[in-house]
Each structure stands twice: as C-alpha cells, then as structure tokens.
Amino acid sequence: MTSPRPRLPALPTAGRLMGRVLLVTGGAGGIGRAIALAAAAEGARVVVADVQRDGAEATVAQITAADGEAAFVPCDVADPAQVRALIGTAVGRFGRLDVLVNNAGIGGDNAPAHDLDLAVWDRVLAVNLRGPFLCAREALPHLMRSGSGVIVNVASTYGLIGAPQAPAYCASKGGLVNLTRQLAVDYGPRGVRVNAVCPGYVDTDMGGRRASLPPEASRAANAQREASAARQPLGRQAYASEIAQAVVFLSSGSSSFMTGSIVTVDGGCTATFNHGGD
Incomplete structure (x- = not known):
C-alpha cells in the first residue's frame, strides 16, 4: 500500500542565491x-x-507575481544555434550567468x-x-x-541502474552522470563545480505522456507508478519541490566543497533490492 505523501512545511527563504543568475x-x-x-525564492534571477x-x-509569471525577476527564452537544447542564442540572451539580459541547471529531458517510447x-x-x-x-x-x-x-545536471536513477524497456533513456542519463564527473574534473580547477541530481519516482508527467492518453489509460499509468513507488523505503513518489530543494542546495554555497557528486533523491529506491512483493 502506498504511504501517504506528507504535507511539506513552508521552507524559509534564506537568500542562498541572492545576486546570482x-x-x-x-x-x-x-x-x-x-x-x-x-x-527565485532564494533570491536568484x-x-x-x-x-x-x-x-x-x-x-515566469509565477515568479514575477512573487516579486521575483525572471525571463523566458525559447530553446530546443538539441539545436546548437538555439543554445548559443539562449546563453547569449541570458547574459545580455542579466549581465552574467552563475548557475546552469540542465533539466530538459524526454522519456521516449517504452x-x-x-x-x-x-x-x-x-x-x-x-x-x-547532447543538450x-x-x-x-x-x-x-x-x-x-x-x-x-555551478552546473547541476538533472539525471535519473535510470542512469545508475538498468530499467525495463528504456534503453535510450537509461543510456542518455547514464551518459549524463559520467559527463557530470568529467566536467567536474576539467572545470573544478577553473572555479566551476559540476554535480548531478538523480530523482526517482516524481509525481510529474514528463513530456505530457499521461496527459496524451485516454483518461482510463492515464489513471492506470499513474497507478502503476504509485505501486512501484510504494515498494521503495519511503513508499511514495516525490514532490517536484523536493527535487528542486536538492538542486538549490547544489547551486548554492551550502555545497561549496561538492563537485563530481551524483546525488540520489529517490526515496531509497536505489538503496534496496526490489523484490516485487508486498
């Protein structure tokens, strides 16, 4: 049986990213x-x-409504010209760039x-x-x-283990895990820290795949995820905000002696063998 997800307490704003872009x-x-x-809540533009x-x-509207500062730049991260324009626009708008979070990702077909x-x-x-x-x-x-x-790469537990019927996704996230380590080696001496977060089951709909299904199929897909999450030690899916807090930590001076680290935020799923039983 899936454990109920607890209500998250309001997290204090410590301004850990104040002045950062x-x-x-x-x-x-x-x-x-x-x-x-x-x-944005921690002070970043x-x-x-x-x-x-x-x-x-x-x-962007949610951030500005809370008196934050943000801008949208359209970009397909697989396109070198669009990525070049993205970075140029970001620096042109805010005058600098301090943190890159590589979060864009797709699941592909199972x-x-x-x-x-x-x-x-x-x-x-x-x-x-490539993105x-x-x-x-x-x-x-x-x-x-x-x-x-700082660079924070959002990888996946699927980059650390094999998973059924996900060869492209597993290969891409496994490559991202080791790209994280490689960049940390080259750029640590140049003042740039590079780490990765590996989420497990998160209550999101990557790429809108469930939303594109008929309602009954969508409910079944979500129920299957919930059932899988129930077998891990914390017994539930994560809130997206729980992954975000790990990314903010790695983006801030709170993690100043961390580079090349691969941080699992997965409810313990990679810490245990899943017997597939109750």
Whole structure:
C-alpha cells in the first residue's frame, strides 16, 4: 500500500542565491518549474528555457507575481544555434550567468532495444545528453568568469541502474552522470563545480505522456507508478519541490566543497533490492 505523501512545511527563504543568475532548461512545468520557483525564492534571477512557450511563460509569471525577476527564452537544447542564442540572451539580459541547471529531458517510447525506432533513440540522446553538453559548452566561459560557477545536471536513477524497456533513456542519463564527473574534473580547477541530481519516482508527467492518453489509460499509468513507488523505503513518489530543494542546495554555497557528486533523491529506491512483493 502506498504511504501517504506528507504535507511539506513552508521552507524559509534564506537568500542562498541572492545576486546570482540561474538558467534552467525545461522550465515549463514539473521539476523544471519547481527549480525555477525555488531558485527565485532564494533570491536568484532566473532564465526559464523551454520549447513550450505557454508553460514557460506561466513559470515566469509565477515568479514575477512573487516579486521575483525572471525571463523566458525559447530553446530546443538539441539545436546548437538555439543554445548559443539562449546563453547569449541570458547574459545580455542579466549581465552574467552563475548557475546552469540542465533539466530538459524526454522519456521516449517504452520498448526493448530490438523494437526501438532509431529516430526515438536519436531524439532521446539529442535532448537528454547532447543538450546538456551543448548548454555546458556555451555556458562554461561565463561560469568561469562568475568566479563561483555551478552546473547541476538533472539525471535519473535510470542512469545508475538498468530499467525495463528504456534503453535510450537509461543510456542518455547514464551518459549524463559520467559527463557530470568529467566536467567536474576539467572545470573544478577553473572555479566551476559540476554535480548531478538523480530523482526517482516524481509525481510529474514528463513530456505530457499521461496527459496524451485516454483518461482510463492515464489513471492506470499513474497507478502503476504509485505501486512501484510504494515498494521503495519511503513508499511514495516525490514532490517536484523536493527535487528542486536538492538542486538549490547544489547551486548554492551550502555545497561549496561538492563537485563530481551524483546525488540520489529517490526515496531509497536505489538503496534496496526490489523484490516485487508486498
């Protein structure tokens, strides 16, 4: 039986990101929106990037309604020209860039490797791995100039383990985990810290996949996720805001001696063997 999710207490605003400019990709909803809101609450000026204009503009509106400062820049992170324009626009708007959060990601189709369409493989790798690389490549000169630049990559527990019928997603997130470590090695001496967060089951609808299903199928898909989450030690899915708090921590001086770290925020699912029973 799934454990009830507790009500989260109001978290105090400590201003840990005051004066910092943070860019989050995939900020139109879900984890990305939660990261943008949490960063703004901590004093950051936030650049929200996404291909979904309406959702991203709604994120910006929530921040500005709370007296924060934010801007939307449309961007497909798999496109080098768009990424270059994104970074240039962010720096042009706010004069600097201190934190890059590579959050944009897609799931792709669920299928074993022998049935997976090559176009699906290519698109998942393009968004989930090529995208963070392109964003990092363009952002790093500005992050080095910051004096305390940070990259936080939003990977996945699927980048740490094998998961059924997810070859492209697992490969992309596994690559992102090790790209995190590699960038930490090269850029730590240059004043840039690079870490990754690996969420487990989070109560979001990545890419709107459940929303695109008929209501009964959507309910069944969510029930399956809840049942899987119930088998992990904390017995529930996460709130997107719980992932966001880990990202804010890694973006701030609170994590000043952390780089190359892969932080699981997964309710304990990678700490235990899932027997599949009650």
